[in-house]
Structure formats: C-alpha cells, structure tokens
Amino acid sequence: DQQVKQNSPSLSVQEGRISILNCDYTNSMFDYFLWYKKYPAEGPTFLISISSIKDKNEDGRFTVFLNKSAKHLSLHIVPSQPGDSAVYFCAASPDTDKLIFGTGTRLQVFP
C-alpha cells in the first residue's frame, strides 16, 4: 500500500510563475516530512522539511505547507526557474530516520 502519494506525475509551469507540488499521506503517525529534488543521473537532494508540529516552513523560494487534518502537504516554488526542472519526491518519516517516498512529480519550468 502506498502510504505517501503524489497524484500528479508531471507539472509544467512558466518561468517566474508559482509551482505547486502536492503530496498526500495515509499514516497519521508520520512525524516529519521532507521534499527531495532529483536530477537525472544524480541521487535525490534534500530541499526542505517540516515537522508535524508546524504547518509552514519557508526557505527562500521554497515553502512547504502541512495540513494534518487533511493529511496533505504541498511544496510551493516562487518564482519558478528553469533550473528547478527536476523530479520532486515527497517523503515522510515516523519517529525514525527511515524515509517513505512518494512516486514523484516531474516539474518542467519553461521560459
């Protein structure tokens, strides 16, 4: 069973606009949520995270929102840049550092 879901396999956004990537989870025991970015031929790179005790975390152009009642989190990228084009993975973790990943969303930012 897929405990972390990313229902949009791909997203295309114009440069300068906002990119919104969504993620849903099923396990209310998840304690920590992370977003990773992956370029071809490279391993995933940590982007931003949020603890379950918060509902928002911001780092530069990247903001993650957590809605625990809906078991939903989203990553906002503003403004989007062509270099942001990559596959984005949502990941969740219980009280350990084991990561449970979603299936990924391929973001393409075009000029």
Add this chain to the structure above:
Amino acid sequence: DAGVTQSPTHLIKTRGQHVTLRCSPISGHKSVSWYQQVLGQGPQFIFQYYEKEERGRGNFPDRFSARQFPNYSSELNVNALLLGDSALYLCASSLDMGLAGDYEQFFGPGTRLTVL
C-alpha cells in the same frame, strides 16, 4: 568534500546470479541506508546500518542482505536475481542515527542494475 559514492555505476546481470553493490559514505558519516527505486516509483527503504549493525529493514526478501565495514562503507548483496530486481539502488549516508529530521540524509548517484 566528496559526497556519497557508489560503485559500479551500471551493472547487467542475468536471472539467478548474485550481485554486490558498494557504497562509501561521506567522511565522518556513521549511518548508511539503502533504497531501491524501480522505474516510475519512488525510492523504497531496504536497510539501515549504523556502527556496523543492522538498525532497520524494509519489506524485502531474505535474498537481500547488507553489511557495514569498520570504515563505515557498506555493501548490498542480492542473491538469486529476479527480473523484478532491475532498479536503481541508492545509498544514503547521515552523520548519525536519530529521530526523523535529526540528521540530513545525503544520497549517492545510485547503481543502475539491469537483470536479463
């Protein structure tokens, strides 16, 4: 500083064979985790090793095994390969082992295994 390194980069095996994948963590990192990423899916947790001991195991058959050496490098072994074992195998290292969010995990570029 060098990141997490994995070898080999690519590997082709036939069904029934066994394979050994290698991972060198970032210098000073004591925890190593292995993940399997099948095409079109996200990475799936296989093992975590810390101080040469297995600290976590995902839902994988006993054909999968791993170990960590005194220098904290690690090997992932897969016996009796099946077609379904074809995947990208990712290694991640972290400074220490703790609760979620305590220590960032850094991933290597992976080993692409193809089973024919």
